[in-house]
Every structure is written in structure tokens, then in C-alpha cells.
Amino acid sequence: MGPADSELMKRWQQGDSLAFEALVRRWEQRVANLLQRLLVIADQIPDLCQEVFLKLYQARDRYQENGNFAPWLYQIVLNTARDAGRRRRRQPVRAEHVEPVDSAKPAEAHCEEKELGARVRQAVAELPAALREVLVLRHYENLNFEEMARLTGTPASTLKSRFASALNRLRGRLQELGWNPEEMQP
């Protein structure tokens, strides 16, 4: 367990570039995972991850220590993902096509973990961006609704409603792709 993020930020603001590198190494994987789950386009993730840390570098002087480094970084990641999503809408990229599983055969017989992960990723990718965002923040980043409300500027009640809608849509789409909840091991 190294120094806290706030301590690294303070040292970096004083000119310690090693502190910045330590922050990057601490957060790069988490940022990359978050971006991938928000955008679901693997080939853009390294560039977008670079972009996030470039923005972090440029925003160094604007950071004010109040113990909120993680939400501050999340905000940068969300803005980067939204910008990338808008660019992608202008230049649409076809999502990876996944053939439906033959419903006559049990899901376990066809879905190895990797393949199942690809199907779930596609189902997540097909969610509207607002639903996908709240699903990713709640499920993968384990943020509660009040934290998400502060981060996104959206009321917590709205976020709860979106989260429920995201789970239900996801369930429906996964069943369309051949997933059968009755056959899944608990």
C-alpha cells in the first residue's frame, strides 16, 4: 500500500513527475476496464486511456485536494467516454456479431467462459449509453447511487430507475442470445 492518491497529487503538483507516474500505474488498468465497459470497443481503449491521463496531466493545476481524487478522475473518464461515443455515432462501427445459441442445446455446452463473456459484452454494448453508464458504475465500480448522482449530476432516483431498466433489458437481450437462466448453475 503506497501513499494515498491525494499525497501523490500533492507531490506531483510540486513538480515530482515520479508521483504522476505512480498515479498512472495505480489507475491505468482500472481506467482501461471502465472505458472498455462504457464503450465496448477494444481497439480504441489504449488511445482513450492515453487521452484520460493526458487530460489528468493538463488538469494538474486545477485539482484541489478535498479527498475526492477518484470522483475527479471518474469525471474525466466519463467525459472522455462520452466524447468518444459521440465520435463513434458520427462514424458508426458495427458491433461484433454473435450468433444466437441453439436453444435446443444446454447453454453450458456452448458457452465457455470467454464466449459467454463476449455475449454479455455485446448485450451490454447494445444498451443505451445512459443505462450502460449507470450499470457500469454500479456493478463494476461499485459506486452507490448518491456517489453516482454527484458524479453525473443526475438525481439518484433517476439513476436507480435506469439501473433497474438496464438489468431488465440486459436479461431480455441475453435470453434472446440463447442464455437460459433456468439452466445456469446458482
Next chain:
Amino acid sequence: MNCGEARDLLPGLVYGDLSAQEAGAVDGHLQACAQCASEARALQQVRQLLRTVPGANVHVNMATVYRDASERSSQHARWWRRMALGVSGAAAALWIVVFAVRTEIRLEPHQVVIRWANPPADPQRGAMPAPASREVSAPSPEMNEPGKIQEQLTMFGELIFGHQQEIAQLQTQLQTLQNQVKTETRRWQATELDVAALSGSPRLKHK
């Protein structure tokens, strides 16, 4: 609790977001309702499925971050320089339009006149006094009156006519004097001939 209320709370139950009281109420409904219980199991399995989504494996290149930051900083500085130049140019153009175009610079005998803004339309009613410089090109309001102009033209005509009469009188007098000179010259020649004839002067004979 009915099925609709229970299903609204199922995501919260699956993710542990409910209070103990809410969770107890939903659990009680699920024990009595097989359909809602099935729905809860399905959502729990969706939560498990989400864990199968692979993450990304990324290693940020620090050199690229520093290089891109430097390039963007340079671009930012260039942008500000261009903005500063543009604003300065616009300000200069505005100054020319507002100030320089309305400034009159005129060279008059023994003085240089620099004046900003147009003269007031009516100096008699204007709040500011008329400029000290004498306006040669701009006619005074009195001169614009036709009667005054006609009067001055008449005066100039009479003046010219008087001068013409004086010239004619002088020409007459000059003609009279020339005639007298001719008469006196002839008389003088006749007198010389008479004197020469009486005295027999050779000089006069020779002449």
C-alpha cells in the same frame, strides 16, 4: 407488498442497496410468490454473468503522455497568440473606423488644423462653440440666402461698371493728350523751319 412493488425493489435486493426493513419485506414476498422469486434468481444470475466480461489490458506510455502534453501546450500557446493578434487587429480597425475616419487633418496658410468629429449642423444651436478655425470651404448660412447673393452680384456689377467708365475716361484723356502732342510737334517743326529759314543755319539746312 404486491408483485409490482417487489419487482421494483429486486435490483436493490440483488445488489444489497435496500435497507433491512425493505429487504425483509421483499424476502417475505419472494417466499410466497414463485414468479417474483424466479425473477430475483434471474437478476442474480445476470449479476454473475456481468463478472464474465473480460477487462482491458493496457499499459500507458508515459513518454507519449509527456510528448502529447507538450504538443498541446504549444498548440494552446499558438492559439492564444493568434487570438491576441486577431483581437489587436480588430481593435486597430475599430479605432480607425471610429476615430481616424472622423478626424480631419487640413493644412491652411500658417496653420495645421486637426479636428475630430464633424462640425455641428447649426453652430447657433449647438452646445459647443464653433471651432476656432475659419471654415473656408464651408459657406456661412448667410451666404446661402439668394437675396444676399444677388445683392452682392449687383454690387460687384456696379463696381465693374464704374471701373469701366473710369477706364473709358482715361482712354479719352489719353487720346486728347496724344493729339495735343502731335499738334505741338507739328508746330515745333514749323517753328524750326521758320527759324532756319530766317537765320540760314547750315545745321538746320542740313537737317
